[in-house]
Structure formats: C-alpha cells, structure tokens
Amino acid sequence: MTGGSMLTTMPDQATQAALMRDPRDIGGPRQPMLIAENLTKHFTFDGDRLGARVVVRAVDGVSFMVCKGETLGIVGESGCGKSTTARLLVGLIKPDTGALVFDGEEVGSVRGISIRRMQRSVQMVFQDSYASLNPRLTLADTVAFGPRVSGHSRRAARARAEAVLALVGLAPKLYAARYPHELSGGQRQRVNIARALAMEPRLLILDEAVSALDKSIEAQVLNLLQELKARLHLTYVFISHDLSVVRFISDRVMVMYLGKTVEVGPVEDIYDNPRHPYTRALLSSRPSMNPRQRRTEPPLSGDPPSPIDPPSGCRFRTRCVLAEPVCATVAPPLTAQGSAHFAACHAATPGSGHSAAAA
Amino acid sequence: MTDHAVELPVDGAPRAWVRRPHGYWGGVSRRLSRDPTTLVCALILTTVVLAALLAPYLDLADPYRTSVIYRLKPPGTPGHLLGTDELGRDLLARLIYGGRLSLLMGFVPVLIATLVGAVLGILAGYFGGLVNAAIMRTMDVFYAFPSILLAVAISGVLGGGVMNGLFSLTLIFIPSIARVSESITMGVRTQDFVDAARVTGAYPHQILLSHILKNVIGQILVFSSSLISISIVVAAGLSFLGLGVAPPQAEWGLMLSTLRPTIYVAPLNAILPGIMIFITSMCFNLMSDGLRNAMDVKG
C-alpha cells in the first residue's frame, strides 16, 4: 500500500549534498524523513446520558511518507483530521494505534528513538493567534526556551534566539525585548517560525501557518518559508485548507476527508488530474477568476458529516455524485493512478465492482 | 527564487515608532496609581499597617494598664483620645496594638493558603487526569462546609487560641484558592504556546515554571487579595466568640466581645473596634476590586 510502494522522489542535488554533510542524517537520501503508518486517534467524551460515550474518530488509519527535502501539503476541510495529524506527527498526542518512523527509526519503541529525541528534529509552526506566543515572555525568552531546555546555557540560548530572529527578518536589537502584543500578525508568525527553528529541526510541521494572515503578509511569509527551506535544507509538512497556497508551496499533496486519506500524489497531478470525486469537488469549489465562466451550482452538497459517526464503507459516499451500493459496503483502498499518484475511490479502482471502474 | 526577506529599518533608520518595551505589571501599576479610590484606600491601609507595626515606638498609653477610676470614659476625655474600655485601658492604644494581631490573623492565613492552594490547583490543572481528580475531590469535600462553620468547629474543638485560629482559617481558604488556580491553569494550558513549549521536549516542571506560572499568578493573587478582607472579619469573629485571641491581649474582635455588655452604658466605645474592622475590610475590598480592574485591560 504505502511505505515502500509510494516510491520517493529523489531529493535534488543541493539537498543531497547537504544531507551528505549533515551529521544527524542516518538513513541517507532515499530514506523518507518520516513514515506514518496507519495512524489512528479516537477521542472519547462523556455523553449526556449515564453511561453513554461519544467517540470522535479524528484520524482513522492514515499512512503516508515525507521524503527528505520535499514539502508535503495536506489539505482538507474542517473536521478532516489534519490538525490532529499534525499533533500526532510532532508527539503532542500519542496515537491509539500506528507507528511513526523518523529517518528509519521507530519513534516511541524500545528499539528506536524516544519521542523526546524525535522532537529535537521535528518541530511545529503553529497558526498565528493571540495564544500562540506566551504574552508574558519577551520574544527572545520565548524563542530561547527551546534551546534552554535542550541543555544550552542561558547565554548560548539567548545568542541562538537572536540569531534565529535575525534569520526570519526580525532584527534582534529591535525585537528581542519586545512582547507579542506589540507585534503585527505577520511579525508574530515570524516569531512562531523562529521558535521552531531555534531547535535546529530537520522536519517542520506547519499547521495552518499562514491561514490567519492578510493576503499580502501571507505572501511574504510564504516566501520566507521557501527561502528558509532552501537555506537550511529543511523538509516541510504544510497543512492548510487553502488550496492555492498548498499548490504554491508543495511538492506533493495529500487530501484528507473525515480522518482518512482520499488522494495523494505530486502537486501538479493532483491539481490537473484529480482522480477522487472529493478532490475534484474541492478544486472546482474555488471561485472562478473568469467572470464569463461563472459557477452556478455548488459542487459539494450538504454539510460534512461529523467524525463521530462516519458513514460506512467510503466516508464520502453521502456527498458523492458517483456513489453506488459497493461504496457503502466496502471501504476503498488507496490504489495507484499513475506513478506516485494514489486515490481511494472505487470508481478509480479496477475490479472494484463500481460501474465506472475498469474490470 | 528571489530573496524576499523583509528588510526592516536597522540602525540609522527612523526610530520614531520604536518605544521602550514595557512589561505587563508596569501597565497595571500605572493604571492603579491613577485611580483615586485605590489611592485613598492605599493611604488608609498604609496608615493602619504602619501604626500597627510601629506601635511600640509611638507615644501611646500602655494598652494593658487598667484603672478603676477611668472606666468607660467617652472619646475626647483628656489623656484618652478615644476613651477607655471597661477595665479603664486606653482605647486608642488598644486599637492600635489590637491592629497587630487582627492584621496578622488576616494576612497570614491567606498567605499560607495561597502558597498551598495555588500549588495544589496549578498541579491539578496542568496534569489533569488522576492527579486532578485526587486533588480536586479532596478540595470539594472541604469546600462542602460553610467556611465560618468549619473555622469555628475546628478552632473550637482544638481549644481556641491564636495558633489554632490561624490553622483553621488557613484551612478554610485553601479549597477556594485551589479551585480558582485549577480553573485558571486549565484555561492557560489549552493555549497554543503551551503546546509549543511541550514540543520542545521540555519537562513539566520547566514548562510550569517558565510558561504557566507567569500567566496564572496574577489572577490568583487578585483572588487571594480579595480574601484578605474576609479573613480579617472572620478572624475577628473567632476572637469575638472567644476562640481566637485570649484576654488581656488587644484584638479588635476580642475588644468587641468584652465591650458588648457595656453597650447600654457606653455605646460609642463599644462599637469603635468594629469600625476599625469595617474600614480595614472595606479598604482591602476596594483595592482588590481596583486591582482586578487594572488587570482586566489587555497589555
């Protein structure tokens, strides 16, 4: 299914060279930076009645890979599980089942590395909000916290914090002693990025990192991210609901729906030739730029069902124009649609029993 | 790919928009110093506290010296500015000396209860789960008693006295402080910057000290400060019932109790100690309100 068969694109020359020099690199250029195998996370809550419990199946058997030096984009609507996935990747939440393999080593198992070890190389950039930075700490203190707890001395941590603030375009002399409330949204987001970079990560998870910003600021921050990635030889997982942003920044894209992966593949393949009905609907729900080609009907009907009680079989079938009986009984597996392009849809799976599928 | 790093004005560029960074507490104290009510109360309280602290050095009559002749003299009698009590002792001196014990029994329980209750509440709020259940359910049991009742019962059963009074008063404040601390901590804990701190692999004590504490301590202190006035009133109440300070010591509640039988003869003298309790309690309440208002504004 996933893992080895979704063969990796080789990183480019510059990244390969950088990987050769990186003392922390263990697996080599062909080893995916991160493999997520069958991640599952359910949340249970108490219901209204005595004894009733509500189970939210936020992430339900999600698998994918992130290759070294690439940017994997993850898109989906609210409730699809992308934020939970982000927190699973970075160790904030422990999965119920499934495994994470970082640079060839299993995370959290006795044979592999501990979550804390992994966190030295995997960091997260949070969505900008008033709550993303500690309002009572100066920017320098916030950014220096990570290096401090990693064992650096106060002076070294401070120096590192100032260096990384400069790296994201915030002059330390002006910004180190400031507080978050004195900054604009774009500047706060730079601090978020700086905080993550202060730990010298190799993989950065960006959870809606630009979603709260005005468009012009968003463009600046995206360019900053691109530049940092090249300069520091980083790998990104970029999570967003904004399709155009994901297209701009990603090498590969994964589409999630209701806790499951529905489609994954190279960015241009996904955008030009989507094979899953949900992806198609998402892409066509972007308003047309051409006033002569207006949209008259909404491509997606109904509200997304809640992850508490997802539909049986294929979870998208309740809103899918191609739905057939087989979709209700059998959950479609991810099948190849071309090199490195996979989709989970019976209509695109030969031999599935769907009328539109090849026999 | 073009280099799009935003260039910011560095040294040499116009600096009109750069001001000295100020912390949170700077803003709070600024706002406080502009509020007239707070200033007046602060003045009154400072006077009372200073008078109590410096009592031995002030030119006061001996608060323990009794006199059969000068019993229950009204305020304004020469030599006794506020009159005398039922045993002829100077009321002004006794009120000022009494302030020492009354204020002590007001402050100390709240102080200790804040230390204990805040730690318990913050731990319960941060860790959640079993730790939370164990701590908060225990607090619930104590919270299930009306506070004055518990204080009187424990103090009474233990036999009264200052130490027992302090103990029972501390006990009754811990649950509410723990509750407030827990609630505030839980609110802070869900914020993204705490998650960001956890992602660095920090240990809980590092996160608690560097991130959580600064965000909760302010509100906890505001709540605690609102308890001081209650503590003063209840402590005096314990002495009023005979469960706190013992005669012949001077303490406002005790004085109220001993002067009570003389109410028909010298009503004004009898209610003087209560006026002190009232004023002190009210000033603390007003200041606590002012503090809360000053802290409400963001930044």
Add this chain to the structure above:
Amino acid sequence: MLLFVLKRLVYVLPIALGVSLICFALIYLAPGDPASALIPDNTPPAVAAQIRQAYGLDKPLPVQYLRWLGRVLTGDFGLSLSTRRPVISEVIPAMGNTFKLAGGAILLACICGIAFGTRAAYRSGRAADRLIGAAAIAGISVPQYWLGMVLVVLFSVNLGILPATGMGDIKSESLLAELRHLILPTIALTVVPAGLIARSVRSTVGEILGQEFVQTLHANGLPPSRVFLHIMKNAAPPALAVIGLEFARLLGGSILVETVFSWPGTGFLLNSAIFTRDLTVVQGTVLALAMFFVLTNVLVDVLQMLLDPRFKRARAASGAWQ
C-alpha cells in the same frame, strides 16, 4: 431530567461521605482522649475501660466510623454530653430557628440585591451605578456581628423600639412578638448576601445587556418590558447559583449574629456546645449543617438545569467566595 438529578446525587455521594468523615474526625481533633469527655475524673481504670467498651471506643477507628455512620443514617446523632438528651432533639428545633432567620435574610437580600443590581446594570457607569457599587462593597465588608451591635445601639438602646436579644417570651406566642425579635438579626444577616447578590446580578445583567441579541430584540420592536423579561430569564441561572450558595452559607455562618442576639439557632447551639465541651452536639450540628449545604448545592444545580438546558456548571470560574 430525572437522570440528571440521579447523576448529580451519585456524584455528590463521595463528597457527602468525605464530609461525614471529617465530622467524625472532629471529636478526635480535640486534645486528649475523646473518652475523657465522657468519663469523669477519678474514675477507677476498670470502670473507665467498661465505659469505653460500652461506647465502642475500644474498637479500631474504621469500625468506629462505620458504626457511627450507621447510627447517623438512622437519625441517631448520639446523646448530648451535658444534657444527656438526644442530640437530634436539640439540633432540629435549632435548625428551625436558624431557618427563620436565614430565610428572612435571604429573601430580603434577594429583593434588595436583584433590584439594586439590575438598576446599577441599567445605569452602568453613571452615579447610581457607582453609588450602588459602593454600597455593595460596604455591605460585603461589614462585620455582621458588629452591625448587629450597632443596630442594637440604635434601635434598642437609643430608640428602644426593638428588642435586643432572644426570640421572645415563650409564653406570649403571638407571631408579631416573634417578628419583632426577628427584625434586627435579620437585617444584620442580610447585608453581606445582599451586597454579594447585587454585585453578581450587576455583572451578569451588565454582560447580557452588552450582548447583541438585546439590541436585536429592541430593533425588532419588542417593548422594553418584554426585553427586560428576556434579560431576566438569561440572568437567572448564575444569579440563582449565588443566591443558593448564600442561603446555605447563611445557615452555617449565622453563628456570629445569633451569638450577638442570643437567637436560639444552630449557631448559638454550636457556640454553647463548644464552651461546654459537648463534643457530640458540636459534631451533630456541624454534620447537619454541612449535609444541608451539600444538598442545597445539588438543588441549585438542578434548578439551573431546569432553567437553562444548555447550562454547564462553571465551577470555579466565577471564583465566588462561598
């Protein structure tokens, strides 16, 4: 809804048990052997041991607790050490008297608190608001026992129109006479809860007034009196919480006022029991009052749920002093 009530009661059970445990332990807090209160001095050791055995004081603590719990659940609170009468026969009438006092006080406090609090909210920021706010703070700061003394000075000593102490002559059974005795202590007790209720109502109503749906109601042409009704409905749950809490607190905290006025309620009973070292009465009174407090909390929860099905119990969020 019944399920909600049951759920609340089940939740409260461990707390009630904890409360009973503390009440049980009260006797052991006392310095010295609990038996020493029962056994007069100079009793020969053999007789003392017999007495101990008769009271079950020689058994291990957990056993004693369970036996005590069993007795309590059947209404047997033991015998008063000083009068030898059943504790419960002293506690119940005392509770009745305290109820009269606390009931009147909470009623008065509600009326004043709600009226003034609402008015302050409507006149937010203006003179009336500030005045009422100041009065409320004064109210909650005042030591009730001192206020009692002041009232006695004013009305009994100087004006001589109201009685200073007691509950009235047992012989003269006129309700009016009892009412006369009730007035001053009730006023003394009212002031603090009135202030607290006023502040709470003012803040709740003020918050509601600022919400958009109020403006929408006005814009839709609803007459102000009807809008007022809507606002009151929304303000009811939190106000009810405070009122319920204050009532329960009054029951336990009336001890000081009852002492000033020699009102024969539970507080007065507790006070005298402490000084005569009558530990069983102390225990019984505390237990009764604490249990009542616990039950009142459950009642308040249920009432709130009835009024507002969306209501989630925000426990410490208000930080209200109980």
